Structures are given as structure tokens and as C-alpha cells.
Amino acid sequence: MQTIWFSLVALMLVGYVVLDGFDLGAGALHLLAARTDAERRLVLEAIGPVWDGNEVWLLAAGGTLFYAFPLLYASSFSGFYLALNIVLWLLLFRAIGIEFRMHVAHPLWCAFFDGAFCLASLLLIVFFGAALGNVLRGVSMGPDHYFFAPLWTDFRPGAHPGILDWYTILCAVVSLAAVSMHGALYLILKTEGSLNARLRTVVKRLWPALVALSAAALAATIFVRPNLLDNYRTAPVAWLIPASVVAGLAGIFHFTRTGGERNAFLSSCLYIVATLCGAAAALYPALLPSSADPANGITIYNAAAGAASLSIGLIWWGIGMAIAVGYTVVVYTMFKGKVHSGSSYH
Amino acid sequence: MNDALFLHRIHFAFTITYHYIFPQLTMGLAPLIVVLKTLGLRTKNPAYHQAARFWTRVFGINFLAGVVTGIPMEFQFGTNWSRFSQLTGGVIAQPVAMEGVFSFFLESAFLGLFLFGEKRLGPKGHWWAAFMVFLGSWLSGFFIVAANAWMQHPVAYQRLADGSFQVTSFWGVLGNPWALIQYVHTMSGAVVTGAFVMAAVGAFYLLAGRHSECGRIFVRVGVVAGIAACVFQIFPSGDMHGKYMAAHQPVTTAAMEALFHSTAGAPMVIMGQPDMERQTIDNPIVVNKALSFLIYGTTRAEVKGLDQFPPQDWPTNVPLLYFSYHVMAGLGTLFVAIMGLSALLLRKGRLFRARWMLWILMLAFPFPYIANIAGWLTAEVGRQPWLVYGLLRTEQGYSANVSAANTLFTLLGFMGIYALLSIFLMFLVTRLIQQGPAPLSGGEA
Numbered sequence: 001m002q003t004i005w006f007s008l009v010a011l012m013l014v015g016y017v018v019l020d021g022f023d024l025g026a027g028a029l030h031l032l033a034a035r036t037d038a039e040r041r042l043v044l045e046a047i048g049p050v051w052d053g054n055e056v057w058l059l060a061a062g063g064t065l066f067y068a069f070p071l072l073y074a075s076s077f078s079g080f081y082l083a084l085n086i087v088l089w090l091l092l093f094r095a096i097g098i099e100f101r102m103h104v105a106h107p108l109w110c111a112f113f114d115g116a117f118c119l120a121s122l123l124l125i126v127f128f129g130a131a132l133g134n135v136l137r138g139v140s141m142g143p144d145h146y147f148f149a150p151l152w153t154d155f156r157p158g159a160h161p162g163i164l165d166w167y168t169i170l171c172a173v174v175s176l177a178a179v180s181m182h183g184a185l186y187l188i189l190k191t192e193g194s195l196n197a198r199l200r201t202v203v204k205r206l207w208p209a210l211v212a213l214s215a216a217a218l219a220a221t222i223f224v225r226p227n228l229l230d231n232y233r234t235a236p237v238a239w240l241i242p243a244s245v246v247a248g249l250a251g252i253f254h255f256t257r258t259g260g261e262r263n264a265f266l267s268s269c270l271y272i273v274a275t276l277c278g279a280a281a282a283l284y285p286a287l288l289p290s291s292a293d294p295a296n297g298i299t300i301y302n303a304a305a306g307a308a309s310l311s312i313g314l315i316w317w318g319i320g321m322a323i324a325v326g327y328t329v330v331v332y333t334m335f336k337g338k339v340h341s342g343s344s345y346h
Numbered sequence: 347m348n349d350a351l352f353l354h355r356i357h358f359a360f361t362i363t364y365h366y367i368f369p370q371l372t373m374g375l376a377p378l379i380v381v382l383k384t385l386g387l388r389t390k391n392p393a394y395h396q397a398a399r400f401w402t403r404v405f406g407i408n409f410l411a412g413v414v415t416g417i418p419m420e421f422q423f424g425t426n427w428s429r430f431s432q433l434t435g436g437v438i439a440q441p442v443a444m445e446g447v448f449s450f451f452l453e454s455a456f457l458g459l460f461l462f463g464e465k466r467l468g469p470k471g472h473w474w475a476a477f478m479v480f481l482g483s484w485l486s487g488f489f490i491v492a493a494n495a496w497m498q499h500p501v502a503y504q505r506l507a508d509g510s511f512q513v514t515s516f517w518g519v520l521g522n523p524w525a526l527i528q529y530v531h532t533m534s535g536a537v538v539t540g541a542f543v544m545a546a547v548g549a550f551y552l553l554a555g556r557h558s559e560c561g562r563i564f565v566r567v568g569v570v571a572g573i574a575a576c577v578f579q580i581f582p583s584g585d586m587h588g589k590y591m592a593a594h595q596p597v598t599t600a601a602m603e604a605l606f607h608s609t610a611g612a613p614m615v616i617m618g619q620p621d622m623e624r625q626t627i628d629n630p631i632v633v634n635k636a637l638s639f640l641i642y643g644t645t646r647a648e649v650k651g652l653d654q655f656p657p658q659d660w661p662t663n664v665p666l667l668y669f670s671y672h673v674m675a676g677l678g679t680l681f682v683a684i685m686g687l688s689a690l691l692l693r694k695g696r697l698f699r700a701r702w703m704l705w706i707l708m709l710a711f712p713f714p715y716i717a718n719i720a721g722w723l724t725a726e727v728g729r730q731p732w733l734v735y736g737l738l739r740t741e742q743g744y745s746a747n748v749s750a751a752n753t754l755f756t757l758l759g760f761m762g763i764y765a766l767l768s769i770f771l772m773f774l775v776t777r778l779i780q781q782g783p784a785p786l787s788g789g790e791a
Contacts, residue, residue: 049462053415053454060450062420063443070435070510077424077431078745084425085756088418092763095414100770146428240458306512307438308504313440316516320447327455334459 002300002312005068010280012061017276018269020054023047025183027121030114033202039195041113044101045339046190051098051317053331067313071145072287079139079147083163089167094120094340108197129175133168136279137224138289141296157224159292167224174213181206182272185265190339203256211249228282238281347709349750351741356364357757361418364764366413370718373487373533374540375405376480377570383473396469397563400783406461407774430743431732436512437503438493440519445489488529495525512680527590531583533574535721539680539714541572546711547779549704560783562698569692573685580677592641594656597655598728601664602671605651612637612649620665662730670723677717683711717775
């Protein structure tokens with residue numbers, strides 16, 4: 001039962017990164033790729049109807065985590081207190097940037113809100129990447145499974161690391177490259193003309209960097225926590241996951257050249273899903289390892305809610321998420337296709 | 347109380363109070379917009395559609411503000427109240443997670459259609475989008491009230507060996523009698539805010555001599571919905587809530603009334619300041635025997651005073667609780683008078699010419715916000731010193747691993763950001779009211 005909920009929480013988080021990832025990525029590239037006011041409006045129109053729904057995946061994932069693994073929710077949210085509050089502020093700034101941009105006409109205000117949107121998106125991607133790095137590396141926990149992580153200490157992933165060290169910063173940079181690529185491929189799918197062409201150049205330049213960074217992050221992960229390979233040794237079928245990562249990268253390369261916009265975006269989805277699944281498979285059954293004394297770590301067994309709660313939850317969660325996926329499909333179907341300037345949105 | 351605990355409490359109180367400015371308006375406006383759209387479909391009068399379109403835009407801005415200030419609330423259970431989350435996650439997280447899964451997806455999917463899809467969907471389709479947004483926001487309210495109600499009146503749980511709680515019945519938590527009573531009271535409170543705001547904007551247009559047709563619609567719908575909600579707020583919903591509270595949280599009832607000593611035929615205090623040292627009310631204006639009658643239906647019944655309970659179980663801030671409750675109840679009574687008088691004038695066909703009444707309606711809109719927030723303060727301050735009534739004390743629930751300084755740092759951060767957000771929002775809403783209702787144009791549809 002704990003394993004089922006581990007998979008469900010992982011699924012929600014992967015869903016969040018794949019969906020909100022492209023609008024975060026679009027935000028990070030906003031100032032760089034879209035140059036004129038008309039182009040910037042196009043970027044906002046491309047994500048306008050869906051970004052809010054994408055962010056709901058984060059909320060629903062948070063709620064599901066709270067329900068299934070209360071200890072993990074309590075310990076990690078309070079332990080990463082500073083980083084999480086900064087994330088909340090960035091989410092606020094980003095929403096203000098997107099929505100207020102639509103309501104003002106003065107160029108200075110537009111520039112201000114464009115800047116807020118771009119900077120907040122960029123920093124969010126960096127923080128989410130570092131968050132994944134922290135979960136893989138582990139934190140210095142007490143026997144009650146609680147901790148308080150400083151933003152940084154000596155930048156080394158030792159026994160008492162901060163939220164930012166060289167390893168988690170590397171994860172943040174990989175995340176920035178991967179999610180920006182994801183955003184660019186989504187925008188290519190939604191736009192035409194000069195904006196589309198400029199984004200293609202971005203993707204071509206980003207691709208080699210992403211390949212190199214992914215390889216470096218993999219090597220660094222094995223160096224920092226060698227035991228993360230244990231699950232791959234006991235269950236060789238798991239090697240299909242890194243194979244999918246490679247397939248995703250190859251797909252992006254191939255389809256951007258042959259013009260398959262949809263397939264290129266789907267390849268990027270595959271890359272993100274496989275990378276995150278690879279991390280989840282390496283962690284299982286741990287949820288947040290302890291860097292000092294391994295016995296203090298949080299696992300699915302010591303963090304799970306009671307058995308009765310978990311069984312009751314499976315029913316309503318299944319029904320609710322089936323409906324939610326339905327909404328998501330309907331919304332994306334209604335708003336599929338390219339956006340044009342002056343279209344009906346905003 | 348130690349610094350860290352105090353700051354964690356202020357942190358939650360500040361962010362939730364600011365957040366609740368927005369949902370109370372959107373939950374109140376949503377059914378009124380459905381009413382306007384229904385009238386538009388029935389009467390074929392385009393002014394109703396125009397009125398609905400105006401309120402849809404006000405709704406959109408407030409809904410966004412509600413979403414962005416609501417996200418920190420879900421995270422704060424974990425960041426600032428980690429022990430509470432760890433112990434009660436098996437119960438509380440059920441309604442919290444259900445809100446995400448059942449209402450947030452629903453709202454976000456239909457909000458886009460509701461705000462921007464009027465042309466694409468046609469009148470009937472757009473009516474449905476409005477209805478679904480209404481449904482989603484009221485569903486959302488229910489899950490949050492159900493979570494709060496479990497803290498006020500825990501049901502359907504068992505305690506495990508490690509001290510944590512686990513749910514024993516899915517419907518038990520959702521069907522908590524406290525939740526049902528609190529829900530109708532909260533929702534009709536939201537409609538009071540929605541109705542007052544709609545009537546105030548209408549009164550402004552009529553007084554200023556602009557958009558008169560829409561102004562009359564706003565005032566009429568606002569006053570009719572307002573009188574119904576204001577009366578329902580006191581009877582039966584407030585009355586039921588008060589009686590249920592007296593039965594299950596008698597010490598809170600005593601503190602709300604600042605009734606220091608048990609009294610047969612207890613009076614109701616209309617005004618006065620509780621004197622905690624001498625245990626009396628200064629400058630009192632009272633109605634004899636009214637409290638006994640309101641709680642027990644007879645003027646002779648004895649109401650338990652604070653002296654019947656050990657001081658460590660008293661709500662931690664009796665004067666704040668007393669004032670919150672009296673502000674809520676006093677304003678609630680005033681609202682019935684304002685809306686009652688307006689409804690009377692409306693019925694006689696004189697309201698739109700009675701400028702003095704329109705002035706009152708225009709200036710009254712901030713007060714329902716105050717009353718709604720005072721109501722929540724009554725519920726939350728009244729629950730102290732407990733997080734989960736009778737089971738978990740507040741000092742057992744906060745994040746002991748987060749220091750006072752770090753809590754102060756994020757509290758100041760939220761204050762700064764919310765100040766900025768307030769300025770932007772006031773600018774946008776003022777501009778919207780300045781522009782006024784407009785026919786369906788090509789660009790905006």
C-alpha cells in the first residue's frame with residue numbers, strides 16, 4: 001500500500017513538472033526569445049488558458065503528499081522552510097506578472113511585469129532543480145526525522161550540507177536547461193514566424209548543453225550517493241528508464257531537424273518523465289535520506305499515514321484524479337493549435 | 347507563550363486573514379452572477395448579460411488574488427505547523443487533498459472558459475461555465491470548512507500508538523455536524539459580502555448618474571439576495587451555530603459573552619469592555635435574561651460562566667474573542683436593518699430615488715468584510731488553547747525546528763508582498779468600476 005502511494009505521489013509530481021514545466025520554461029525564455037511586445041503577448045497567450053491549471057498539479061501533489069506521508073510533508077516543508085517560502089513568493093510574483101501584464105497598456109508597466117514573470121519563472125526552475133538535488137543527496141536529520149536546512153553552508157555535499165551546494169547547484173542548472181528546452185519546444189508548437197524561428201535556434205544551441213549537463217549530473221549523483229544504484233543492481237529492468245532518457249534526448253535532436261514539432265515536444269516530455277522516474281526508482285523506498293546517520297532517514301514505511309487512511313484515500317483519489325485528467329484533456333483539446341496575435345484570449 | 351509559537355500564530359493569522367478577503371467575495375458573487383445570467387437568458391434583456399460580464403471581470407481579478415494567496419495556506423500547514431501536520435495528516439489532509447483533486451481542477455478548467463469563452467461557448471454554454479465555477483468555488487469552501495470543523499469538533503478518528511490520528515470513516519469527516527452548520531453560515535456570510543458589494547457599485551452608478559440601467563440591476567439583485575442572506579445568517583444558521591457551540595465548547599461561549607460567573611437567567615451584553623482583573627464588564631449595556639433564552643429557549647436556564655472551567659482551558663485571549671464575536675453579531679444585526687429598509691423601499695418602488703439610502707448602501711460595503719473576518723476570528727480564537735479541540739494543544743503543534751527569527755523573516759516578506767499586491771488590485775478594481783459595464787466587444791470576448 002505504501003508503494004502504491006509512493007507511485008501516486010511521484011506520478012502527481014511528474015505530472016506537475018511536465019505540465020507546469022513548459023509554462024515555467026516559456027517564462028524563463030520570455031525576455032530572451034520574445035523581443036517585441038506582440039511576441040511577448042503571444043507567449044502569454046500560448047500559456048494563458050493553461051498555466052493556472054498546471055499549477056493546480058503542484059497543489060494537488062502537495063495535498064496528496066500531506067495525506068499519504070504526513071511525516072514527510074511535516075518534516076520536509078518545515079526543514080526546507082526558507083527555500084519553500086521563497087518559492088511561494090516567486091509563485092506570487094509570477095502570477096502577478098502574468099495576469100497584470102494582460103491588464104495594462106503602458107510600455108513601462110509591460111516591461112516591469114515581463115521582467116517579474118521571466119525572473120520568477122527562472123528562479124522557480126532553479127529552486128525546483130535544487131530541491132530534487134536535495135532529496136537525492138539527503139539532509140542532516142535528527143532521530144525525530146526533523147531538521148532545518150540553511151540556504152547554504154560550505155557548498156559541499158558532506159554530512160551537514162545546506163540547500164545549495166555544488167551538487168544541488170548542478171541539479172539546478174540541469175533543471176534550467178531541461179525546462180527551458182521544454183518551454184521552447186512547447187512555444188514552437190504554439191507559434192509561427194520569427195518567434196518560432198528564434199526558438200528553434202535556442203533549442204539547437206541548448207541541446208548539446210543539455211546532453212553534457214545530464215551526463216555530468218548523473219556522474220555527480222553516483223559520486224555523491226553511490227548507493228542510489230542499488231535498486232538498479234537488484235532490478236535490471238529499471239535500466240529501461242535511463243534508456244528512455246537517452247531516447248528522449250535523441251528524439252528532441254531528430255524531430256527538431258525534421259520539423260516534427262509535436263514529436264519534438266513529446267520527446268522532451270519523455271526526457272523529463274524518464275529523468276524523474278529514474279530518480280524516484282533510485283530513491284525507493286526512501287523518501288528523504290539522512291546525510292549523517294542513515295537510520296534517521298524518512299522512508300515510505302515510517303512516513304505513511306495509517307493503513308485505514310491509505311485504503312479510504314485510494315477510492316476518492318482515484319475518482320477525483322480520473323475526473324481531473326478529463327478536465328485537463330478537454331481544456332488542452334479546446335485550446336490546441338497555434339496562437340495568433342489578437343486572438344480571443346486576453 | 348514563547349516567541350516562536352507567537353510568531354507562527356501571527357504568521358498564519360495574517361496570511362489567512364488577508365487571503366479571506368478574496369474568497370468571501372468570489373464565493374458570494376458566483377451565485378449572483380449565475381442569477382444575472384439566468385435572468386439574461388429568461389428575459390432576453392441584454393442589460394443582464396452586460397451586468398454579468400462586468401461582475402465576471404471583478405470576479406476574475408478577485409479569484410486570481412484568492413488563488414495566489416491561497417497557495418501559501420496549503421504549504422503553511424507543513425512549514426509552520428509541522429507537528430500538527432504530522433499528527434493529524436491522516437484526517438485533516440483528507441479534505442485538504444480532496445479540495446485540490448475535486449475543486450481546484452474543476453475551477454481552473456472552467457475559469458478560463460468563464461472569463462474568456464463567452465463568444466466561443468454561446469449564452470447557454472457560458473451559463474454552464476459560470477455554474478461550474480460557482481460549483482467549484484462552493485465545493486472548495488466546503489472542504490476547507492470540513493477541515494476546520496474537525497479541529498473544532500473532532501469526529502470519525504482513532505488515535506494510533508505514536509499519537510497520530512487516522513480517519514475511520516470517509517463520510518464521517520465530511521458529514522461532521524459542525525461542518526454542515528459552519529458551512530451554511532460561512533457561505534451565507536460570503537453571499538452577504540457579494541450582495542453588499544454588488545449593491546454598493548450599483549448605488550455608486552445611480553448616485554453618479556452613470557450606467558443607470560445596470561446600476562438598477564446591481565442594486566435590485568444585491569438587495570434581494572442581501573436581505574435573504576442577512577436574515578439567514580442570523581436565523582437559522584447563526585442561531586444553530588451558537589447553540590451547537592454552547593453544547594460542545596461551553597467555555598468558548600462563556601468567553602465570547604465574557605460571562606465570568608455562572609448565572610441563571612444570564613443577560614446578553616450588547617456593549618461593554620471585559621475587565622479581566624476584576625472579572626466584570628465595564629460600561630455595560632445588557633438585555634436581561636436574553637443569553638439564557640438564546641441558548642436554551644427559556645429565560646430561567648443557567649449558563650455556565652468561566653468560573654466553571656480551569657483557567658488553563660480558557661481561550662487564551664478572552665477580550666479579543668469577546669470583541670470579535672460582538673463585532674460580528676452587531677454588524678450582522680445592522681445588515682438586516684440596512685437590507686430590510688432597502689428591500690422595503692425597493693418593494694414600494696422608491697429605492698432608486700431615495701438618495702440617502704443609496705448613500706448608505708454605497709458606503710456599507712466594507713462592513714461585511716469586517717463581519718466575516720470577525721466571525722472567523724471568533725471561531726479560531728475561541729478554539730484556543732486547542733489546535734484540535736480537547737485533543738491537541740496549540741503549543742504542541744507548531745514547527746519547533748523553525749526559529750522565531752526565520753518566522754519573522756517570512757512574515758515580513760509576506761507583509762511586503764501583500765502590500766504590493768493590494769496596491770495593484772486596488773488600481774485594477776478602481777479602473778474597472780470607472781470603466782463600467784460595457785457591451786460584448788470583439789477584443790474582450
